[in-house]
Amino acid sequence: MSLTSALNTAQGIFNNTGAQSSVVSNNIANAGNKDYVRRQAMLTTSLNGAQVVKINRAQEDALLRQYLKSNSQDSAQQTLLNGLEDIKSVIGGNDYETAPSTYLAVFRDKLSAFRAAPNSTIAGQGAITAAQDVVNSLNNATNAVQQVRMNADKSIANSVEELNELLAQFETANNAVKSATSAGADPSQALDQRDALLKQISGIVGVTTVTRDNNDMVLYTSDGVTLFETIPRAVTFKPTQSYGASTDGNGVYIDGVALGKGSGGTTSAKGSLQALLQLRDEVAPTFQSQLDEIAKGLVALFSETNTAGTSTLPGLFTWTLPSGLPGGTPTTATIIDGIAGSITVNPAVVTSLGGDPMKLRNGSINGAAFDQNTAANGGYTAQLDKFYTAMGAKMDFDPGAGVIGFNSATGIDSNVSIMDFSSSSIGWFEQYRSDASGATENTAAALSRSDEAYSNETGVNLDEELTLLLDIEQSYKAATKILNAIDEMLKSLLDIAS
Numbered sequence: 001m002s003l004t005s006a007l008n009t010a011q012g013i014f015n016n017t018g019a020q021s022s023v024v025s026n027n028i029a030n031a032g033n034k035d036y037v038r039r040q041a042m043l044t045t046s047l048n049g050a051q052v053v054k055i056n057r058a059q060e061d062a063l064l065r066q067y068l069k070s071n072s073q074d075s076a077q078q079t080l081l082n083g084l085e086d087i088k089s090v091i092g093g094n095d096y097e098t099a100p101s102t103y104l105a106v107f108r109d110k111l112s113a114f115r116a117a118p119n120s121t122i123a124g125q126g127a128i129t130a131a132q133d134v135v136n137s138l139n140n141a142t143n144a145v146q147q148v149r150m151n152a153d154k155s156i157a158n159s160v161e162e163l164n165e166l167l168a169q170f171e172t173a174n175n176a177v178k179s180a181t182s183a184g185a186d187p188s189q190a191l192d193q194r195d196a197l198l199k200q201i202s203g204i205v206g207v208t209t210v211t212r213d214n215n216d217m218v219l220y221t222s223d224g225v226t227l228f229e230t231i232p233r234a235v236t237f238k239p240t241q242s243y244g245a246s247t248d249g250n251g252v253y254i255d256g257v258a259l260g261k262g263s264g265g266t267t268s269a270k271g272s273l274q275a276l277l278q279l280r281d282e283v284a285p286t287f288q289s290q291l292d293e294i295a296k297g298l299v300a301l302f303s304e305t306n307t308a309g310t311s312t313l314p315g316l317f318t319w320t321l322p323s324g325l326p327g328g329t330p331t332t333a334t335i336i337d338g339i340a341g342s343i344t345v346n347p348a349v350v351t352s353l354g355g356d357p358m359k360l361r362n363g364s365i366n367g368a369a370f371d372q373n374t375a376a377n378g379g380y381t382a383q384l385d386k387f388y389t390a391m392g393a394k395m396d397f398d399p400g401a402g403v404i405g406f407n408s409a410t411g412i413d414s415n416v417s418i419m420d421f422s423s424s425s426i427g428w429f430e431q432y433r434s435d436a437s438g439a440t441e442n443t444a445a446a447l448s449r450s451d452e453a454y455s456n457e458t459g460v461n462l463d464e465e466l467t468l469l470l471d472i473e474q475s476y477k478a479a480t481k482i483l484n485a486i487d488e489m490l491k492s493l494l495d496i497a498s
Helices: 002-030 061-090 100-118 121-181 188-204 273-302 358-360 384-391 419-460 462-497
Strands: 039-046 049-057 207-211 217-221 224-230 392-396 415-417
Touching: 002 039, 039 415, 061 121, 061 207, 061 224, 061 273, 100 121, 100 273, 100 384, 100 419, 100 462, 121 188, 121 217, 121 224, 121 273, 188 207, 188 217, 188 273, 273 384, 273 392, 273 419, 358 384, 384 419, 415 419
Parallel strands: none
Antiparallel strands: 039 049, 207 217, 217 224, 392 415
């Protein structure tokens, strides 16, 4: 080997080890960065010796696609469960002690005590107080359900804004990838940035990818709507300022196409947006319908009919129309939106408002024409007996289109007693929440496994990098020995020449 060849070999080793050590050092520096994909300097040999030809990125497209899918599913499931937990906390947590069904049971017991002592003002006042607790529970639950819808609507608006920002950043990163790829430069850093954005996008909306020439990437939603192609597609949403039981929220549109909502406790949603739409437009409205049916049933059950049998008016429980006018005795079989929010106890029986609890016993809340106890008999119980029996008798609730596997618009059976209906309402909600909780554990486990598999293939292993750094050090030492040998030979030549 000539001195020139030896010098070239040493110079090649120094160049290679310099490039390799730079890559390894960069890997080690990003060992804790989950959005960093490991690089490796690729060597090739030729007549001129070994040389670094490119920086290879440990990209795993199949594992990335699986991670994006798992991330979308888990994000949706977590969002749904959080919303359900918010509703659960409002109605008393694990024991549901502030749910309408709980107060209805107490009210029926108090009504039974009033039957047993119909001449007792204390027993009558106890029944009225229990009725007020039922009303407060329905009012508070309605307000809470509508607040959940409002919060979901605000979260949708925030998510849409965030998604548009991420898509704008994705465009910048995608353009950087295309430019580096077409110029033959290393696009690794731009690819890392693009993949990190893609992970964030998948948490908001389900996404699938297609890669074209020059590493150009196109994004579609899980439903096949174009989300990004060269430029971001518009994601639009108009927030609703306030929510009532009859308020319909606005839809989310991606490139002019409405985004569907998820359904079921094990939600079909992909990404938090679809789960938020499910909370706002399916779960909360269904629970609100159940509250409204309970309220409607109470007004109807405790209405009074005059002694002539020609007029029926709300008795113990009254309600207000959206116009502000008093509502009559409900006769419709369909849901009256918002009645649970306006139901009240008739002031005519509330002592603090100048009322008389005994009017409930006599059936005279609406005046003398409705008085069933014309003899003013202190032991009269016919009205109380009728009301007590009615609370345990079957009645018809909304028989509309099926929701979530049941035969009524409320999601539960449509021909049961009001006591059973209120209990079934909690049962329906708890089953829904339980399904969501179990599914969340599954999606979280799937995401963890996907993340681990992806990280194992693309992440940085410090032990491997340090071992590689030792190998690079040995190559560097070999190059220095060659230089030392060349130096000794040159000195010998110079000594001979002198």
